[in-house]
Amino acid sequence: MLINTYEQVNWNFDKHYLKDLEKENINIPSSIFIKKGSDVSLKEHMKKNKWDCIVVKPTISGAGRYTYKVDKNNIEKINNKYLELIKEEDFIIQEFQKNIVSKGEVAVVLIDGEYTHAILKLAKKGDFRVQDDFGGTIHDYEPNQEMIEFAQKSIKSLNPTPVYARVDIIWDNENKMAVSELELIEPELWFRNNPSSAVKIAKVLKEKVVI
Numbered sequence: 001m002l003i004n005t006y007e008q009v010n011w012n013f014d015k016h017y018l019k020d021l022e023k024e025n026i027n028i029p030s031s032i033f034i035k036k037g038s039d040v041s042l043k044e045h046m047k048k049n050k051w052d053c054i055v056v057k058p059t060i061s062g063a064g065r066y067t068y069k070v071d072k073n074n075i076e077k078i079n080n081k082y083l084e085l086i087k088e089e090d091f092i093i094q095e096f097q098k099n100i101v102s103k104g105e106v107a108v109v110l111i112d113g114e115y116t117h118a119i120l121k122l123a124k125k126g127d128f129r130v131q132d133d134f135g136g137t138i139h140d141y142e143p144n145q146e147m148i149e150f151a152q153k154s155i156k157s158l159n160p161t162p163v164y165a166r167v168d169i170i171w172d173n174e175n176k177m178a179v180s181e182l183e184l185i186e187p188e189l190w191f192r193n194n195p196s197s198a199v200k201i202a203k204v205l206k207e208k209v210v211i
Contacts, residue, residue, distance in 0.1 A: 003205065004162045004184045012184040015059040015092050024157045027178045029170070030095040033059065038086050042070055042079045045093055053096035055128075056082055058089050069096060069128055097178070099171040100128055105180060106141055106169045108151035109189050109197060112204045113161040115148045117194035121168075140193060150177050163204055164189060 002009055011017050018028045032045065046054055056078070057067040066085055070078045085091070104122040108115065120141035127136075143151075151167040166183040191198040 003164065005160065008158060008162060009185050012182065013060060014090075015057075015061070016090075017182065018092075018179070020157075021154060021179055021182065024153075026154050027172065027176055029097050029172055029178050029180060032093050034086060034091045034093060036086060036088065036090050039083070042082055042093070043075055046070075046075070049095070051095045055094045055096050057092060058085070059092050060089065071096075095173065096128070097170055097172050097180075099173070099175065100180075103171050106143060106147065107183075107188075107190070108143060108147065108167045108169060109194075110151060110155065110162070110165045110167065111197060111200045112163060112208075113152060113155065113165075114200075115143075115151065116197035116200060117190070118143045118147075119190050119193060138190070147177060154179050154182055163208060164201060 004012075011020075016033060018031060019033065022028050030049070030051075032049065034040070034045075042054070042056065046052070053069065053071040055067065055069055058065065061067065068078045068082070082091070101123065104120050107119045107121060109117050109119075118141045120139040122137050122139065124136060147169060151169065154167050155162055155165050162184050164184075166181075166187040166189060167179060168181040168183065169177050170180045172178040189197070189201075191201075
């Protein structure tokens with residue numbers, strides 16, 4: 001049984017959904033999408049886009065799978081790996097957002113479109129990945145109204161409103177809020193940090209989900 005609709009889950013499965021958010025005037029990190037089979041090197045992509053540092057990952061991925069931070073110091077090594085991986089699947093290349101290191105990433109949880117709570121995710125020293133798989137830590141966080149409204153705007157175009165959504169927000173290189181991920185497929189929602197949100201989703205499930 002799916003809680004969010006099949007159409008939304010299928011859409012959210014591939015990071016190409018970020019392009020759809022961008023069309024709805026939702027700020028995302030500077031990104032390009034590379035089709036499977038491309039033979040263009042990472043160095044060429046970086047030169048064309050005038051990027052000094054990038055993050056490379058598959059468009060269908062999770063928990064940091066095949067996710068690499070690339071700069072002039074490791075580009076030759078990572079490029080060889082990338083050129084092998086791109087033969088098998090699409091990739092997304094994004095300009096590295098430096099604030100992820102200093103400010104972290106905020107996960108804003110929405111139940112039935114309404115804000116319930118948020119978590120700040122911080123990477124361990126020397127890393128940029130905030131997932132706990134790589135030593136990242138979580139902390140309570142109180143977003144301001146601007147951030148809450150930005151998260152709600154990120155799902156406004158979805159119909160019906162998702163039963164649950166987690167909007168992961170960072171500050172881009174211009175210090176503007178940007179959606180790094182929109183999670184609609186069984187994400188960690190940290191109910192333990194806000195037990196009332198578990199009660200809320202239970203009520204919504206009872207009202208809206210047919211079992």
